[in-house]
Amino acid sequence: MRYQQSHVITVSKVHIQSLVITVIAFVIVSFVVIAMLTTAGNYNRFASTAVHDFTSTLQSELFIHVIGTENRHYLEAASEMSTPSLSSVALELATQVNLEDPRTFLGRELPGFEVFDDTIVVAGEGTDLTTMSIESSPPPDAFIDQEDDKGEQEEVRPSLSHEDALVHIVHTHNREAFHPYSGGENYATEQNIVEVGKEIGRHLDEAGIPVDVNEDDIHGMLIDRGLHFSRSYDVSRDVVVDAKNKNDNLEFFIDVHRDSQPHDITTATINGEAMARTFFVVGTDHPDYERNKALATELHYRLEDEYPGLSRGVLERGGAGTNGVFNQDLSPNAMLIEMGGIDNTFDELNRSAEAFATIVETYIYEQLEEEEGE
Known part of the structure; x- marks a missing residue:
């Protein structure tokens, strides 16, 4: 076998x-x-x-x-x-x-949820994912070509301008309005965010820092060029670049906006007075954004030292669904601030404009002294 x-x-x-x-x-x-x-x-x-x-x-x-x-x-x-x-x-x-x-998968399904993709670099008092800066879009009829708008645009003149200005203030969303003066509308051709930029410029000018406050109707330029609201920063870029080409002394660039969060989030009581809170926004979609972030962070802490609770913090914003640069690639000293919100009054805004200008003034003089010492 x-x-x-x-x-x-x-x-x-x-x-x-x-x-x-x-x-x-x-x-x-x-x-x-x-x-x-x-x-x-x-x-x-x-x-x-x-x-x-x-x-x-x-x-x-x-x-x-x-x-x-x-x-x-x-x-x-x-x-x-x-x-x-x-x-x-x-x-x-x-x-x-x-x-x-949950933001990483909810943001792909919920319209408008991309606002929560922002990163909080430095959180001010009360700042978290529920109190992030929110941008309000203009109503559909805001881009109807109206003759009245064109007429107003032609009459606009800079209220404060120096040939040797060190600071340039621009308003990319120049028609951002405040409900107490706009009848509840988010956008208006008058009494809007430009008034806040002018107030900042006035205080800097009084402190001896030459300022160029631009009042160009960028929204009106979008209408004239047939561009979508999302192209606002392309238009304001032309404005800033033109200012730089005309003045080699320009070193600091401030783009002034207002937030869409309600009054309780955008307002603080400091020394017994109501003040509109400030939020610094840094665009991350350019190689040198860290320098802009360093400036915003420095100003945040200085603002908090002098006016505790006035700054809402520093926010990083970039990626799909947003500009992500905000023209901050044009200078390491470029910044975007959200001053106040849609419900703030000009009394509250003007107090904050003065406080912010005081902080910027001190910082600029320190930088000028360092440059002279080199």
């Missing part, structure tokens, strides 16, 4: 674990590569900016733990942080959805 010889193949537990880990690693790498190929634009695939944009969506704790594998001091400093799970990291790499941050 012949016996057929049989072969028994044994597989150790270590081999099985290695195989499983290899498969998981392959799946994760595949997800990462596919995600980068599909999320990066054709013009910048594999460029450093694409990598920056891609990784900026990941949890910061992940990078700290990765670096901590080489330098244990990072893990000691981040002892209160939990180690991200492999599954959540893989999901975030593949889909840019963070299960711990």
Whole structure:
């Protein structure tokens, strides 16, 4: 009788674990590569900016733990942080959805939710995701070509202008209005945000700092050029660039806006007086935005030292659905401020304009002294 010889193949537990880990690693790498190929634009695939944009969506704790594998001091400093799970990291790499941050998936489904994609750099008193700065869009009839608007635009003249100005104040959304004076309308051709910019300029001028306050009707320019409201910063850019070309002395650029949050969020009582609160907005969609952020942060802390509670903080804004530059790439000393909200009065706004001008005045004189000492 012949016996057929049989072969028994044994597989150790270590081999099985290695195989499983290899498969998981392959799946994760595949997800990462596919995600980068599909999320990066054709013009910048594999460029450093694409990598920056891609990784900026990941949890910061992940990078700290990765670096901590080489330098244990990072893990000691981040002892209160939990180690991200492999599954959540893989999901975030593949889909840019963070299960711990509902904004990452709600924002794709809810219209207007992209406002909550902003990043709070420095939070002032009461500032959180529920009190972020909100921009109000003009009503549909705001872009009807009206002769009255054109007539008013032709009569506009700068109220404060110096040939050797150091500061240029512009109002990209120049018709942003305040309900106490606009009959409840969000936009108006008179008694709007321009009055606040003029007040800031007046105080700087009285302090001996030459200012150019631009009062161009940028909204009217959009109508004349047949452009959408989203192109407002393109038009105001032409205004700022023209000012720079005419005056080499210009160093500081302030774009003044008003928020759409209600009165209780945009108002603070300081020394017994109601004042419109200020929010600094920094555009992140240009390479040198960190310098603009440093300026905004510095002014925030100075404002808080002198007027505790007046600043709502510093906000980063960029990505899809917004301009993301706000012409701040034109100068490291360019800033965008949201002064007050839609329900504030000019008494409240003027007090804040004076306070803000005082802070800026001191900062500018310090910078001029440093330049003279070099």
